[in-house]
Amino acid sequence: MIRVLKSSSLLVLQRLAQRLIGIVSTIILARLLTPEDFGIVAKAMLVLWFAQTLCDASTEAYILQQKRIRRADLNSSWTLDLILKSGAFLFMCLAAPLIANFQNQPELTLIIAVTGSTIVLEALKNPVFMIFKRRQRYEVVVKLFVAAKVAALFISIPIAYIYESYWSIILAQVFAELFLTVMSYRVSGYRPSLCFRKIPEQWHFSKWLIPRSMLGYFRNHLDTLLVSAHYGQSELGAYNNMKYFASIPMLQFLSPLMEPLHVELGKVGDDVREFRYQSDLTFRLIAILAATVVGFLYVTAEPIVQLVLGDQWTPFSTLFSYFALLTIPFVFINQSFRILMVANRTNYIFIYELISTTIIGLVLILAADLSIENFILIKVLMEIVLSIALYVYAYRRTMAATPLGNTLYFSGLCVLGVTITGWTADHLITSSGTLPSIILNGLYAGLFLIVACGGSYLFVFGSRERKLFGKISRSLLRK
Secondary structure, three states, X not given: OHHHHHHHHHHHHHHHHHHHHHHHHHHHHHHHOOHHHHHHHHHHHHHHHHHHHHOOOOHHHHHHHOOOOOHHHHHHHHHHHHHHHHHHHHHHHHHHHHHHHHHOOOOHHHHHHHHHHXXXXXXXXXXXXXXXXXXXXXXXXXXXXXXXXHHHHHHHHHHHHHHOOOHHHHHHHHHHHHHHHXXXXXXXXXXXXXXXXXXXXXXXHHOOHHHHHHHHHHHHHHHHHHHHHHOOHHHHHHHHHHHHHHHHXXXXXXXXXHHHHHHHHHOOOOOHHHHHHHHHHHHHHHHHHHHHHHHHHHHOHHHHHHHHOOHHHHHHHHHHHHHHOOHHHHHHHHHHHHHHHHOOOHHHHHHHXXXXXXXXXXXXXXXXXXXXXXXXXXXHHHHHHHHHHHHHHHHHHHHOOOOHHHHHHHHHHHHHHHHHHHHHHHHOOOOOOHHHHHHHHHHHHHHHXXXXXXXXXXXXXXXXXXXXXXXXXXXXXXX
């Protein structure tokens, strides 16, 4: 567990470092390039993201959830990844002239092709990275990914300064992938080779995940398409910005914390009792953190929006509050998907994506005539209900039990987080300043986190968990 906590901390630091470098890069490049430059890069990136969904076989997830890894497993994963991503690159090259002609921008042909080369470079990376993650050796992974981000920064800025061209962004991305590929062979003596022996077994695991990724792509963009068709330009801009900023804590904080904990689940998949214990422990630990995040973001939406985006965006701060609630289905869905992956029931993941995308799409089409606030609220509520249904189903199918306690525990924590943080913001914060309000709300959210941890320790966790936490505390104090 100590190694897991260390791995989680390293991944959080990696995401924070990459996010910080990305923000610095964007601020500088925005002063050197034009909005048109960013626009043409965005078009190429949309094609790249779609191509990535076509070749996402989740080979890393397959390796991480295996009980024992052999050389044939690793090489077969690398081979399958290379085949699929080479096909995706070919798709981008063939589609590039058609897209360029449709957009009446001939330069898009070369831009899309060069951008697509990052897919092949990613596939060529040494698969030893997956072994590092499986063994919780995240130090090397974190250092290399942060170094690649820094290297890209020093590539993009000089090119942008000298040539004032969008190629500064594209070439920096290509260089970052090339850097990672080359360095992956410097940090380990392992050399992959083409191997087809385990591909059928891995394809059985992955075949439902590729359609799921494609569904996810359309699902993630369906709401944006509806907003663009039924609401004004300002609402569309606010929708995209609020959705992006509200997702940062999920993607940059909670997601890296969950990954090492989920890796441990794959190691006990054959023991149903131990698997259930570790699944419950993982869920409850993440629930405490997620509820704290939900409470803080929901209550502090207006000052956060004012500080980050400016006064002109504060009328849309309610949208930020609602998007913060998407943290709840994020936790339920991630936990459910990991349970189903360990149980090798990835077809259920595809079925969920298909059903949920259809239901949410139909409901949002009917809700498109409502106000933008009600539109988002309906989307969030649908996501929460469907994610809880998925969690209950996945839990029952794999562990023959109902996770009523976990569901009520997380839901109750979220309600308490919003209520307590909101009450303190209304009654105990007298400062009208933006930054002081954020700081004080952060302190009260931290106090809620401490109380939630203490209450869970006394009334929720059993003797085994208390012994584990005591061991971790003594180890940390000795250090």
